[in-house]
Amino acid sequence: MKRYVIFLALLNVFNALTQEEQHFCAEKYTVHGKVPLEKYLSVQQEQKANLYDVTGYFLDLNMTNQSSDISGTAHIYGKTVGDLDSLILELHENFSISMLNVNGTAAGYNRYGTVLAVAVNAIGVTEFDLEVTYSGTAPPISSNPAGVSGVYNQMVSAMNDKITFTISTPFYAHQWFPVKQILRDKADSSRVHLTVPAVCKAASNGVLENNVDLGNGSTRYEWFNSHPIGYNLIFAAVAPFQEYLGQAFPAQLGGAPVEIRSYLYGTGTTLTNMQAQCDLIPDFMELFSDLYGLYPFADQRYGMMAAPFGGGMEHQTMPTIGTWEKKITAHELSHMWWGDKVGFSSFSDIWLSEGMATYSEYLMLQNLYPSEATPVLLGWHSNVKTGVAGSVYHVDTFNLYRIYDSRLSYRKGASILHTLRGMINEDAVFFQALHDYYNTFQDSIASSADFIQRVETTTGLDLTEFADQWLYGQGYPKYAIRWNDLGNNLLIEISHTASYPSVTPTFTNFIEVQFQRAAGTDTIVRFNITSNSDQFLIPAIGQVTGVAAIDPNNWIINNNGTITYDTEFTVGLSDLTDEQLKIIPNPTEGVVYLISPYEQVLKINVIDPGGKEVMEMDKVTGQIDLSGLCSGTYFIRMSDPDSGFSATRRIVKF
Numbered sequence: 335m336k337r338y339v340i341f342l343a344l345l346n347v348f349n350a351l352t353q354e355e356q357h358f359c360a361e362k363y364t365v366h367g368k369v370p371l372e373k374y375l376s377v378q379q380e381q382k383a384n385l386y387d388v389t390g391y392f393l394d395l396n397m398t399n400q401s402s403d404i405s406g407t408a409h410i411y412g413k414t415v416g417d418l419d420s421l422i423l424e425l426h427e428n429f430s431i432s433m434l435n436v437n438g439t440a441a442g443y444n445r446y447g448t449v450l451a452v453a454v455n456a457i458g459v460t461e462f463d464l465e466v467t468y469s470g471t472a473p474p475i476s477s478n479p480a481g482v483s484g485v486y487n488q489m490v491s492a493m494n495d496k497i498t499f500t501i502s503t504p505f506y507a508h509q510w511f512p513v514k515q516i517l518r519d520k521a522d523s524s525r526v527h528l529t530v531p532a533v534c535k536a537a538s539n540g541v542l543e544n545n546v547d548l549g550n551g552s553t554r555y556e557w558f559n560s561h562p563i564g565y566n567l568i569f570a571a572v573a574p575f576q577e578y579l580g581q582a583f584p585a586q587l588g589g590a591p592v593e594i595r596s597y598l599y600g601t602g603t604t605l606t607n608m609q610a611q612c613d614l615i616p617d618f619m620e621l622f623s624d625l626y627g628l629y630p631f632a633d634q635r636y637g638m639m640a641a642p643f644g645g646g647m648e649h650q651t652m653p654t655i656g657t658w659e660k661k662i663t664a665h666e667l668s669h670m671w672w673g674d675k676v677g678f679s680s681f682s683d684i685w686l687s688e689g690m691a692t693y694s695e696y697l698m699l700q701n702l703y704p705s706e707a708t709p710v711l712l713g714w715h716s717n718v719k720t721g722v723a724g725s726v727y728h729v730d731t732f733n734l735y736r737i738y739d740s741r742l743s744y745r746k747g748a749s750i751l752h753t754l755r756g757m758i759n760e761d762a763v764f765f766q767a768l769h770d771y772y773n774t775f776q777d778s779i780a781s782s783a784d785f786i787q788r789v790e791t792t793t794g795l796d797l798t799e800f801a802d803q804w805l806y807g808q809g810y811p812k813y814a815i816r817w818n819d820l821g822n823n824l825l826i827e828i829s830h831t832a833s834y835p836s837v838t839p840t841f842t843n844f845i846e847v848q849f850q851r852a853a854g855t856d857t858i859v860r861f862n863i864t865s866n867s868d869q870f871l872i873p874a875i876g877q878v879t880g881v882a883a884i885d886p887n888n889w890i891i892n893n894n895g896t897i898t899y900d901t902e903f904t905v906g907l908s909d910l911t912d913e914q915l916k917i918i919p920n921p922t923e924g925v926v927y928l929i930s931p932y933e934q935v936l937k938i939n940v941i942d943p944g945g946k947e948v949m950e951m952d953k954v955t956g957q958i959d960l961s962g963l964c965s966g967t968y969f970i971r972m973s974d975p976d977s978g979f980s981a982t983r984r985i986v987k988f
């Protein structure tokens with residue numbers, strides 16, 4: 335879903351705003367406090383609901399574009415996976431039930447608010463067909479403090495008529511059909527038949543198998559989706575839509591097309607703007623098929639459906655779109671891979687859907703509109719930094735605004751995927767990791783831990799610190815640099831503070847620094863940060879004249895602190911690491927070379943294993959000839975008489 339903004343009374347305002355400002359509007363509501371979602375199932379009821387597995391939904395419903403009235407029959411097909419005495423699901427109290435059968439026989443049931451408990455006597459694995467005939471009017475948005483509903487009935491001035499459309503996420507599917515609202519349980523398939531006024535068309539998931547003129551002023555649209563689907567991705571919509579067709583040709587299909595069938599409305603620029611976005615779908619689908627693997631529902635189709643709200647919702651095979659802009663077009667299409675085909679195990683993990691879809695906007699721009707990509711990425715970073723805290727992963731799954739928080743679930747989520755791509759540092763491996771993750775979890779659901787583990791398996795990286803700091807942790811670093819040039823060598827100290835240190839005091843990701851050099855071009859050096867202040871000595875970088883940028887490729891959400899050129903900043907001989915002060919070759923047959931940034935002329939003492947000094951040399955600058963010594967192990971002590979510093983290295987002489 336994209337920037338879930340559905341406050342219909344403000345629609346005209348939203349339509350006039352850019353995406354960034356929509357985000358602002360969404361944020362504005364948070365100042366009134368959290369908007370909690372009703373938790374419909376008790377812990378015990380949820381445990382009971384997990385004792386059966388939904389295999390399919392078949393909804394045969396009468397709907398109109400003139401009201402939120404719904405009537406008809408729902409079949410919930412499933413099988414029990416343990417002994418149980420009742421099937422637990424949810425249906426809003428507004429709907430009255432006129433008939434309820436299990437496997438064709440009337441069954442008793444109880445209703446507790448939205449909870450529907452159907453009496454069964456199931457032992458072990460038992461297949462069932464729960465048939466519920468019901469009717470009523472879906473609750474209006476005015477009945478919900480969040481101003482949202484499962485069913486919207488709305489005037490659309492552009493078509494001078496009304497539309498009825500559903501949005502089931504996060505927990506509103508029960509406001510239009512009896513449903514098990516648990517993300518972990520995908521149905522294997524779904525069938526939605528909608529009988530609607532003949533002047534209308536009806537949209538739902540999958541393939542339109544039939545539209546049957548019933549001869550009474552009604553038409554029945556028969557949609558069938560043959561793929562596993564989350565309850566939150568099932569939808570229905572009714573309006574005098576206009577179909578708009580297209581085709582995409584993902585390379586994997588060898589010239590065969592994917593049908594694109596969109597449901598639009600309006601006239602003039604309203605319609606042509608929608609059509610222009612639909613015309614972008616082939617390029618985007620072919621790109622994402624290259625990056626992620628073939629479009630998941632290529633055997634069915636794709637399309638966009640117009641509705642009067644801000645943003646979009648990734649209904650499987652046909653997202654509902656309110657904002658017609660190419661980043662949204664790409665975002666919703668990419669959800670077919672991320673969020674739909676690969677679901678997420680709880681709303682705590684929604685970044686796996688929204689962060690991926692938002693990052694897909696960037697990938698689309700990077701590949702097709704390259705000049706627009708970096709400003710978008712920097713815009714996310716700026717937005718994330720409007721707050722000092724906040725994690726991508728979150729625990730509060732019953733707060734609507736936290737789930738769909740565009741700063742954290744979307745933009746920080748997308749930004750840390752970019753960081754991960756930078757850590758992997760090889761695009762072929764990064765996209766292979768995404769492929770492997772997709773192949774492992776397609777038609778199922780994944781948790782944040784699943785994602786991290788899968789990427790670790792492909793890349794061989796240990797992502798523990800990345801996950802702790804960037805996914806589960808909060809805030810971001812601010813880097814400061816102190817540097818000095820020691821001849822051709824560079825001494826640099828990179829220190830950072832954290833914006834929310836009580837949770838995440840240290841960020842141990844890499845950071846790149848761009849240096850200006852006296853001769854030649856700028857050079858970018860990547861540093862692996864291990865603490866809040868690290869020193870690095872880079873030998874033979876050439877004379878550095880300045881630090882041009884910290885994180886020039888924008889891999890990391892960060893702020894820049896001071897950059898200081900400090901001629902007093904030197905490193906003592908005894909501070910040098912083995913890497914910084916080397917004697918090579920080792921072992922040696924004779925002449926060895928000192929590799930050191932230390933410019934002082936050194937005094938050398940060579941000591942044998944018995945502690946006896948066998949050589950003494952003054953004012954050594956580069957090489958030492960050990961050829962006169964017997965074979966064996968020696969210690970070479972290098973000292974600077976002026977400063978008193980000294981260091982010892984072990985060497986083997988053949």
Ligand SMILES: [Zn+2]
Pocket residue numbers: 335336337648665669687688691
């Ligand atoms: Zn989205």
